[in-house]
Structures are given as C-alpha cells and as structure tokens.
Amino acid sequence: MRDGWFDENLETFVKTMRDYKTMSPYCTDAMDISIGVMPNRPHKVLDLGCGAGALSIQAASRLAPIGGSVTSIDSSRRMLELLELERSSMKLENLDTVLMDGEFLQFEHDTFTIVYSAFSLVFFSDREKIVKEMLRVLTPGGKCVITSFPYNNEVFNIFEEAIFRLTKIHPSETIRQVVSLGDGIDIKRMMRDCGFTNATVHTTSHQWLMPIDVFLNFFRFNPIFKTFQSYLPECYQSNFVTMCREIIEEIFPDGTLDLKITCVIGLGEKPKTNGQVALNPHS
Ligand SMILES: C[S@@+](CC[C@H](N)C(=O)[O-])C[C@H]1O[C@@H](n2cnc3c(N)ncnc32)[C@H](O)[C@@H]1O
Numbered sequence: 001m002r003d004g005w006f007d008e009n010l011e012t013f014v015k016t017m018r019d020y021k022t023m024s025p026y027c028t029d030a031m032d033i034s035i036g037v038m039p040n041r042p043h044k045v046l047d048l049g050c051g052a053g054a055l056s057i058q059a060a061s062r063l064a065p066i067g068g069s070v071t072s073i074d075s076s077r078r079m080l081e082l083l084e085l086e087r088s089s090m091k092l093e094n095l096d097t098v099l100m101d102g103e104f105l106q107f108e109h110d111t112f113t114i115v116y117s118a119f120s121l122v123f124f125s126d127r128e129k130i131v132k133e134m135l136r137v138l139t140p141g142g143k144c145v146i147t148s149f150p151y152n153n154e155v156f157n158i159f160e161e162a163i164f165r166l167t168k169i170h171p172s173e174t175i176r177q178v179v180s181l182g183d184g185i186d187i188k189r190m191m192r193d194c195g196f197t198n199a200t201v202h203t204t205s206h207q208w209l210m211p212i213d214v215f216l217n218f219f220r221f222n223p224i225f226k227t228f229q230s231y232l233p234e235c236y237q238s239n240f241v242t243m244c245r246e247i248i249e250e251i252f253p254d255g256t257l258d259l260k261i262t263c264v265i266g267l268g269e270k271p272k273t274n275g276q277v278a279l280n281p282h283s
Contacts, residue, residue: 009217009220010078012221014051014052014082017218020210021206026118030055030118030147033145033202033265033267039066039068042066042068044071044114045059045069045070046111046114047070047072048102048105048117049075049117050080050118051076051118051119052083052086053072056083056095057086057090060094061090063094064094068094072095073099074102080097080098084097103130105136109136110138110139110140112139112142113139114138114144115142118145122148122178131196140270141270144191146265146266148181148266149263151180153180155261156176156228158248166232166240175227175228179224183264184264187201188200192268197268197269199267201267202264202267205260205261206260208257208260209258211255212249216244
C-alpha cells in the first residue's frame, strides 16, 4: 500500500489546514446537505481518504449525541496518526481509524448509510471503480458524497499562469483533469454512470485569507502542486515556486492572499431496490 501521499512537510500542511480552515468549511457544507445540521439518524459513516480528519472529526462530533459512528480510512499512516491525536484530544469514542487502501475496500456490501470522499477521489487511479465500490458498501437508500475543486479555480489559474510564464506555452487541459474531478456536470455523470440515483451537484465557496508565505508552504509539497510542476520541462521545475510567488505578489502586493475558492459537491443515492444496478462490481 502507498504511504507518504504527502512525503514532506505533512505537519505544516495539516497545521495550516486547521489554523486557516482551508478544507473544513467545505466538509461542513458536504455534511449539511447529507446528514443534516442536526442529524436525527444514527448514521454509519465511511470517510474514504480521510486524511487528518477535516470531515471525520466534524461528522463524529455531530453524530456522537445520537449514537452514529464514523469509520475513517486512509492509506497514509501518518495522516491517521494526526487524526488519532485530534480524536483523542476531543474524546470522540465513535470514530475509528483504519489503515486501508481505498482501491480495495475491505467492507461487506450494505455496511454504511453515508460514504464521503472529501477531496480524495481525485488521487485514485481508477475513479469509477472506487465510486462503484462506494455504491457497494452503502445500504440501499444510502448516500454518497464526493467533493472536488472544479477545473476552473483561482489556485489552478495561478499554477497555470506560472507554467505559461516559464515556458511561453499554454499548459494542456490534461493537468486539470488529473488534479480535479471536473465541474458539477462531470461528477454528476460519473455518479449516474456508476449506478447512483437522484444525483445532484452543489457549489460552495469560501474565502482563503492567509499570508502568501503560509499559502506557498501549504501548497508547495502538495501532490496537486507537484502535478502542475511535473508538467514543466525539468530545467524550469526549480523555478516554479518562485514564479508562483511572483504572480501572487502581483495580485496581492500587501502580502496577504485573499481568494474565494469554489468547491463542487456531488450527492447521489444508492437505489432502494437492486433494479438494474450490479451491487457487486467484482461479479
Ligand atoms: C487531499 S487529502 C484529503 C483529506 C481529507 N479528506 C480532507 O478533506 O482534508 C487526500 C487523502 O487521500 C488519501 N489517499 C490517497 N490515495 C489513497 C488510497 N488509495 N487509499 C486511501 N486513501 C488515499 C491521502 O493519503 C490523503 O490523506
């Protein structure tokens, strides 16, 4: 199994994520439209690619008073260790962490009432296979929630501009397809194609307000940043961070990045009857 999704600087990444709330507001939105602000059912939640727990911690806190539970899986042992620290400091007894490759979900059919993939599906090699697996482990009528930054967003625009300024060539669309699940319509189509019903898409935006240095340290070791960087000819790669900084400083000369970042949230339901949907993708 792959560990070290984030080889370098993981602690800084997670600290920035928590201090500046870069991911948690989107996770809050994803929960609001699925389990609800005040859930009235003791859901069994699976958080696929949970990372340090931006979604898991909130879900477990919401579900604790009514007996719901959260199973958080990730292929990175270090991510799970950081999540465990947070879990125990918050004394959340209803959250379990499991080291597991999401490409091979080791759960029975019909196990969970809600399955989330918050900003993780994009890192899987066979996305459709995983979405079918999400369907398999859900109970009939259960909900699948998938979040992604869309193709068009301010951060990707900065990275692409840096590639253009360094090479004088417009980057290919392929990069965005690697680092994003696409726009709402793409996520909705994928959910439908994988057997979900009542698929809807929600768009939500939050402000990222932080010193430029903090932003660059947050992103420079991130696989998304590294993907953009890897599309550069080798001779330009070491200048990528400096070029990104130059562009950001032009936009925000006072040294504080202030961007409204949009996220798309796909929501689908497992059909209540078997119908034409193959519940076991392995059969
Ligand atoms: C961008 S982080 C998202 C973490 C978290 N859901 C959040 O919103 O903060 C992506 C996560 O997916 C995990 N991941 C990537 N490939 C995986 C795999 N094959 N199985 C399980 N987790 C995986 C990474 O380890 C990482 O923690």
